Amino acid sequence: MKQLLVFFIFAISPIISLADAPEHWQIGLQDPATxxxxxxxxxxxxxxxxxxxxxxxxxxxxxxxxxxxxxxxxxxxxxxxxxxxxxxxxxxxxxxxxxxxxxxxxxxxxxLDEVVDPAVTVKAIGHQWYWSYEYSDYALSDDQIIAFDSYMIPDDDLELGQLRLLEVDNRMVVPVRTHVRLIITAADVLHSWAVPSLGIKCDAVPGRLNQVPLFIKREGVFYGQCSELCGVNHGFMPIVVEAVSLEDYISWVSTKLEEL
CATH class of the missing domain: 1.10.287.90 (Helix Hairpins)
Known part of the structure; x- marks a missing residue:
């Protein structure tokens, strides 16, 4: 009876949990968030x-x-x-x-190409080998803008529960149930901004701006990776998107503006 109960729990666990990151022995697709x-x-x-x-x-x-x-x-x-x-x-x-x-x-x-009156615009820039993000909507001046780099956390610095090769030191934060315009480009070579749970895979091309719409329906942390071979450390530039409530997003923006 106990073995049957354990089997039942493992059998329904993919249904009652949301897989927003790759899992061991995963066969199906990740749970959609958009x-x-x-x-x-x-x-x-x-x-x-x-x-x-x-x-x-x-x-x-x-x-x-x-x-x-x-x-x-x-x-x-x-x-x-x-x-x-x-x-x-x-x-x-x-x-x-x-x-x-x-x-x-x-x-x-x-x-995939329809951008519906975005309330937030985020610019993602691919580098060898990390991502950087800019929130130009809240610029105080030309040189005072919310911008930060997002590097992968090394194995030695990972905390308990964090995902190896997928965690970053600065996440891209966006509000849920809000139309977001994501502008994607690259500073050096071809990259690709891809997050399976969000249904996005867009090439980052130097000298060109590509845009994709983003409308996240639920809060969570969504993981992705660069999906264009861009050099020796191509596999070490993950993408982490944290979707929060509108109130938490406003608080996050206010904190970032105070740091400028």
Whole structure:
């Protein structure tokens, strides 16, 4: 009975907990925190369903052909060289499946570029090998702006419960349920700002500003990494986004402004 209870707890733990960082032996996707991430996961599940159906159908056709039309069961080969009906079926059916997949994928693709009247703008700059963030909305002057670097915490400095190769000394802080515009660029070489739970993966290109919308639905800490090979320490420039309530965000901004 005790073993059954332990198994049940481990079985439902992925359901009752939110995986905003990679876990050991993880197979599925991380829990979404934005509408975009939810849309990406739903599209993945829909396409995966069609893939499973097609796989088993093709497997059944191959197995049936090998079983019924081998040289022992059918020594005299059939002389069918053309079938108009089957030609139409296997041309129209894949076209309809692709059309069903294309419509939601195009809607999701366009929503990735839609920036809805952002209340907060954050600029993320990729460096070899760390990220820096700027909050230009609260600039007191040209040289007084909320800006900080975000370095990975070395293994020797990690505290109990912190994630190896994923924790940083300064997190990017944003409010929940608020439209945020994220401007991404790089100072030296190509980087990529990617956080799976947020459904964002955007290239950071030197001399170019890319922007993506961000609307986080719940509070939490979300982990990501640079996803563009950018040099020898490419694997040591993680991304940590902390989503807090609007009141806590205002308090954080006030504290940062006092430090200027």
């Amino acid at each position: 509408p975009i991430a939810q849309g990406i996961i739903d599209l993945h599940h829909d396409i995966f369903f069609f893939g499973i159906v097609i796989f088993f159908f093709v497997f059944w056709v191959i197995f049936r052909a090998l079983y019924h039309f081998n040289y022992k069961r059918n020594p005299i080969p059939e002389k069918i060289i053309h079938g108009t009906f089957i030609e139409i079926v296997w041309t129209v059916t894949p076209s309809l499946i692709l059309l069903i997949i294309a419509i939601p994928s195009f809607a999701l693709l366009y929503s």
